[in-house]
Amino acid sequence: MIEIILPALTWTMKEARVTRWLKSPGEQIEKGQPLIEVEMDKAVVEVESPGTGTLAAIMAEENTVVPFLALIGLLATEGEDVKAVAATAAGRQTAFATGIAKEAPAEEALSAVQATAAAASADGIRATPLAKKLARELGVNLAEVTDHGPSGRIRETDVNAHFLKAKAATPPVSARPLGPSGELVEISRVKRLTGERMRQSLDVAPHFWLHRDLDITELQNVRARLAPRIESAVGSRPSLTGMLVKVVGAALRRHPHVNASFDNERLLVWSDVNIGVAMATSDGLIVPVVHHADRKSIEEITRDLAELRRRSKDKDFRAQDLSGGTFTISNLGMFGIDWVDSIINPPEAALLSAGRMVRKPVVLQGDIIEIRPMVHLCLAIDHRVLDGADGSRFLQDLVEIAENPVFLLL
Amino acid sequence: MPEMTYVEALREALAEEMRRDDSVIVYGEDVKLGYAFGITRGLVDEFGEERSFDSPMSEAAIVASAVGASLGGLRPVVEIQFSDFLTLSMDALVNQAAKVHFMSGGQLKAPIVVRAPFGAVGVFRGGPQHSQSFESWFMHVPGLKVVTPSTPADAKGLLKTAIRDDNPVVFCEYKSLYGSRGQVPEGEHLVPFGKAAIRRQGTDAMIVATAPMMPKALAAAETIAKDGGWEVLVLDLRTLAPLDKDCLLTCVKQTHRVLIAEEDCKTAGVGSELAAIIAEEAIEYLDAPIVRVAGLDAPIGATAALEEFVVPDEKRIVGGVRSLFT
């Protein structure tokens, strides 16, 4: 017995319509002779007989649609009982449709989608993705935020402003009844932005502070010895702050994970060491940056800082001067402060502040008491980036380098 | 460091690579005398007519024959006189060059470079059929690399890299940049593909600009710094395929406000792809919708006034950046 299979006639379709059997059951046929006419895509094609014999059973009626490779008939070969072969067809018959299956019309599919979209109605609040993210982090309910930009969208700065207002439990100062008289003073843009950033920094980054006294004897010695050469080279003398930039740069190279930022559950470890130095201006606090501080000499740092101070005075900063920082140093010694627990400059991980130099008695080896120039250091740390042990190791290393400047040669 | 024009930098790149490797040949219409924009001028004096020569006016065969020559072991750098005429080479680029390596199961390679001047504005005001830049068409074809230098240093470094790359490269030069001057490092200067360059630092917003828009983007950033006090980062992607997605997204995360500047028509341009990438992978970092400043959806007319109406200028970029803060 030979099976008559509808061959795969083309690769652009999967089925065809059987239109005409050219032989009837009981008739003889030879291999290669046309046996069936099949219609595809409006063209009629002949299908040849797969063998020589008697057509025993037709299993796909005319005008039915048959998938390629389906069984559509049986041939009895020489010597076989045609009726017996025909009888086996019954158990193997597939039901073929008379029409080609229709796909759901495109219009129906589209309206279904539109209906679902309409049902999932917008909550009516327009906020930028960053604002939404910040609101989540700060626990702000966007529905309560009344500030927005000219476009009507709630922005990061609006969420911040709302957060500030919400935190202030007291009503606006100017609304106090029967209070002392005063006048409203404008705050510079720099001061306002700084305030916002500091609030955000404290609220988003869990701060802790490590303290340590630094003996600056050796640092002052080195500074004094280098001063004449540096002054003749770049026109100004190295400051204590400049020495600290150099020391911190070296320490950060040895502790790369301090030179990092917290970014959405991961640490972004910066490859460049760019140290910002806090400076007070008439407009407020700015933090110009010494780029690649780890790779610069004290002479170069001195030159950079002098230039940054000049630009600050002349209000002549370039873009690079105020951006790209990865760590900040704040020296309040000149304001007579012993120490300060600073707020980290976001998105950095840490900030080193220094207080004024105070001559204190210290107990050295062999219980000898000496008067030494001491500066109090405070390292503010973002606990998401470093824990107490990491921070302490860094601060300890930093102090060791500062008290033994020869280690800068390593 | 020596200073030279974008054209001179390209010419140096070609000459250096031809000296280094005798399988590098250069041809196209008017290439022998360098009569179109001058890049190939003088090469025939040093390398002879076998290596720097004119071809018939047959953009399809110019690129297809380059594919064939590369199958025979040469590294052809062919010139199509205007980017607009690449339409005549599309089968050779898209169905042939880009797919040779794949269709042969990795057995064959097509290391060709197809150079053409793209874009509007500049010395040559060409009108609708001589001013287009459809880099996005080529970005869309896997197998092609798409390179877009914006400075003379990058023009030289990227062309040398393109010639040494084993893949077909569409090298997009820009008419408006041909006369620009810049410093070009001495010695063997190669710029890798897929590494963007931050041309200006900033944290308040960013502009990612296609090559012809880079000068306008930088000027706009300066204007904004002076007037508004905002510092705008300006990013130069340098190559569109491969694309430095990491750098793009890092800058987005740093600045939160993105403006995409491109010269050619906005619809389905390079900016659409960049905006989609940013929206897919960094949407939570955006504090404003992405702004695209692009050419208007119109052919570029043949007069200065018409061209200037359609092609974006510094003012439109500045306006766009301002809207990022609303």
Add this chain to the structure above:
Amino acid sequence: MNTVAKKTGGMSKEQIVALYRRMFTARLFDLSAEELFSQGLMPSSIHSCVGEEAVPVGVCSALRADDYVFTTHRGHGWFVAKGAPLDKMMAELLGRRAGLCKGKSGSMHFVYPERGLMGSNGIVGAAPPIGVGLAMAIKYRKKDQVVVAQFGDGASSEGSIHEAMNMAGVWKLPVIFALENNLYAISVPSATVLSVKDLAIRAAGYGMPGEIVDGMDVLAVHDAAQRAAKRARAGEGPSLLEFKTYRYRGHSRGDPQYGPYRTKDEHESWVARDALKSLAAQGSLTTEEVAEIEAEVHGAIESAIEYAKGCPDPSPEEALQHIYA
């Protein structure tokens, strides 16, 4: 100008047998491929060259192993003729990783660089200008190989063909433009879309000699190709050979044998001039010799099919390999 190629009877018995074997292999390969397609085993369509075998076999018999051939979607015959391995060809048709192109190309983009088969092409008319480029490289490196750029009467209307011929003509490149005129471009009779009846006359328009050759006579094809190759190697430039031939089967699988655009009569008139029959007659092959050759070829094709059926498919991830070098 319109020279009709003369037949050469100067071949040895072995050469005649080899030609017969090659032609029969090409024919049986494509017939078997069609059957495999009917059994649903072939992932993409195929374009049979049954009836036209004398052209690839005749041309390739005049070439060296290191000469190059660019062919079309109807190119299996050229691969058989130039000695590509049957088993790898079959495996490629079935989309297996062991195929010529690791299963990536299917029937239309076969390559076999070891024998100078630098690409079949699915874009009609695209390969000849690529072939011209390869000829440029040959000339640049001062080698003496020849490039055969094969295309059909339908392709002859594509602009790329004219660009290729002009370029080859002006630069005197070692190219043989092998035009298989089988009178139809899918369903369109050439007579209705070509501005001339004999395409060989266009050669003059491109600065090269043109010849009309009886594509059903493998010896005539061989002779014409040999002369064109000699010209090319001597640095005299390209030639255009127009082979008049006929495809027996439809354009591709799914296209019926000759309706609705061809007649049975026309079909039968070409079958009467069948290249295999005519070679057997010219070479005085006995029925036993023919049967022996055909049995051998059947065996070879069957083992190629067995091999191919046993090969594994490429893994899906390979879809992303070889996009960039």
